[in-house]
Amino acid sequence: MxxxxxxxxxxxxxxxxxxxxxxxxxxxxxxxxxxxxxxxxxxxxxxxxxxxxxxxxxxxxxxxxxxxxxxxxxxxxxxxxxxxxxxxxxxxxxxxxxxxxxxxxxxxxxxxxxxxxxxxxVRKDKRAALRKFLYAEKQVAKKEGGLGLDALGNVSKDKKKPVPKRKQVMDLKRQELEKAQLEQAQKKQKQNDILMQQQKEGEENRRKARTNATFQPEDDGRGDQDDQAIETIQLENLNGNIRLKNQRQMGEVKQSKERMSVLKEEDGNKSTVKGAGSASQKKTFTNPFFVYREDEKETAIAKKQEAEEEILRANPIAKFSKIDRxxxxxxxxxxxxxxxxxxxxxxxxxxxxxxxxxxxxxxxxxxxxxxxxxxxxxxxxxxxxxPGKQEESEEEESDGDTNIKIDEEELEDMLKLQNExxxxxxWNQSVGSFYSAQILKEPIKKNRINRLLEDIFMEVKQGVEKARGKRSLYTKWKHDLDGINKKMEQYLKILEYKTTYRTLRVVQQKQDEESVAKWNHIYKSRNYEEIIEQWRKEVKIMLPLNTHLCILPMRFNYTESEKIKSAIVENMESFFMRRDNKIIFNLAGKIFNYPNRIVCVRLILGYSYCQNLDDTKKKDENEENKEYQEGEIDIQKLMLDDFDADDDENLDLLKKQKKAENQQQ
Incomplete structure (x- = not known):
């Protein structure tokens, strides 16, 4: 093969x-x-x-x-x-x-x-990564050593190779992403410091309030206010903290607002990094007793993920309907x-x-x-x-593509894995098989192939004769050595070679060099439509005048003659049940032998008959159909291909063929 x-x-x-x-x-x-x-x-x-x-x-x-x-x-x-x-x-x-x-x-x-x-x-910017993934065990070629000390590797100075454009863009994106993450971490650290300071001041104020409440007279009318100052209700809602403040703690709220305004002014003066989203500002209720803090989505990646999650929440199967270009x-x-x-x-x-x-x-x-x-x-x-940071692969493609796309999600995943x-x-290494492979056995011997083909011919002919005999129809077969049958065998070979995409060669006969050269030229081009057309012309010349030839190619993947006969007689009855006068049937076949006793049985069942005189006169009157007098060939398009007697899937196809032929009749 x-x-x-x-x-x-x-x-x-x-x-x-x-x-x-x-x-x-x-x-x-x-x-x-x-x-x-x-x-x-x-x-x-x-x-x-x-x-x-x-x-x-x-x-x-x-x-x-x-x-x-x-x-x-x-x-x-x-x-x-x-x-x-x-x-x-x-x-x-x-x-x-x-x-x-x-x-x-x-x-x-x-x-x-x-x-x-x-x-x-496969996208152009993904091929290097896919190549490395598919062929992970590929050995890296060693660099050739120089002369003298360079061969020992002591004084070797390799010339610096130009950095691929994709790697440069990747490095810039990585630096931008790291810088954005660093600024985000610093900003969160400042916010945590402010919150810690607020918490300390609040604890100190509450301690002073408890001390003052202890030494206040009982009848001064401030007992309820002291109880409110001692009790602090903290509510956790969403991702922010809601704290109930009394009027004694309004000064703390005012100081917190002043600190947050200063922090916002400092953030506004800093330049934002491309690819990182701006920090969302903190919002407060108009009611001074409540302070509401919102979660911050500070990077473009987080916003993109949030948008995708919203789409998936609205339509969970959205990702299965995306069509790539x-x-x-x-x-x-x-x-x-x-x-x-x-x-x-x-x-x-x-x-x-x-x-x-x-x-x-x-x-x-x-x-x-x-x-x-x-x-x-x-x-x-x-x-x-x-493994940490490893050397980059030398297989990066240094093409001149300026529109290089960088997956920011992939970069973020790489940064997350650095600290893991x-x-x-x-896993992309070969896994051993659970069985021991064996060498294919030899094909069936040629003598055995010839006997199998003779048995198939005999069974098919008997089956067709018996089926036609039930309707009182006479069946006549052409001799196997007839020229038309030989041409039909040649057509089977063309079909087999077309399927396997093999090159056909013509054996030189009768010193006809021009004809053989023409056929060899057509075969070497592997233009099988041209080959079939040339075959049709040659068969057309061989037919008698006013003769119509109809053939049906079939293919089977088994050699049981009775099974093949049953498949043809039971399913192709409409093809060979013709009532034309002087009809003659043709049967040709060839078994293509493959290793391990695997075979491909190809058969052609055909019939030829003379046209009626009335039909011939009508054809003579039409000048465009003068070639019809030489003979006509009809190759059925619906092949009996890969037909199995135990398979019911082809029955619908054959029923359609029967209906079409009945309508034509």
């Missing part, structure tokens, strides 16, 4: 267990799936991921490029995705691969012949080539960790920054000592 298309095709040829009621939480290992050759969709996805991880052709190709030190081996960029389908909202699994430059991702389906590239799914390398907005068949993506995992989607569930509307815990939550973590003794780190 030389490319990813062949690997996916190999996995698709293993039969699927479609009955959801028999789904089991126990997933099969790849070696067990290859042994029993039948499994659920997640088993196929894991096998496909294992095959992808062993794909080394791209690694050898990228090693020759200039930026090979930034290249991540293919095995570290392969993930299995779990989600649901748009068509039926059923559970599904597929593969995801990051591009070699981490600019986007590509999805590969292991059940249908589908793959799509999504560009711009994507841009390519030139800064232009990305336009996807089509729509994905997947409705949601919930889990992504590889041989290192499991990540849960914390954002929009639509796989086509989100970023894939797996290193960001706010977007993709890692289920496997490890507690390690805080232990931190939780996402």
């Amino acid at each position: 030389k490319n990813l298309h062949e690997m996916c095709h190999f996995v698709r040829n293993i039969p699927f267990i479609q009955d959801s009621s028999s789904a089991n939480d126990v997933w099969r290992s790849p070696d067990f799936l290859l042994k029993i050759r039948k499994g659920f969709i997640q088993d196929h996805a894991i096998l496909g991921a294992c095959l992808f991880m062993g794909f080394e052709r791209e690694d050898r190709k990228r090693e020759r490029e200039k930026d090979s030190h930034k290249y991540i081996p293919f095995e570290h960029r392969v993930f299995v995705c779990l989600g649901t389908l748009k068509s039926n909202s059923k559970f599904h699994a597929w593969l995801m691969v990051f591009s070699h430059d981490l600019s986007g991702v590509s999805f590969w389906d292991v059940q249908e012949n589908f793959h799509m590239n999504l560009e711009g799914r 994507f841009f390519d390398k030139d800064g232009k907005q990305v336009v996807d080539p089509g729509q994905l068949p997947y409705k949601t993506i919930e889990i992504i995992f590889n041989n290192k960790n499991i990540f849960g989607n914390m954002a929009n569930q639509n796989p086509q509307q989100i970023y894939y920054h797996l290193h960001d815990k706010r977007q993709w939550y890692p289920f496997i973590k490890e507690t390690i000592p805080n 003794e232990f931190i939780e780190k996402t």
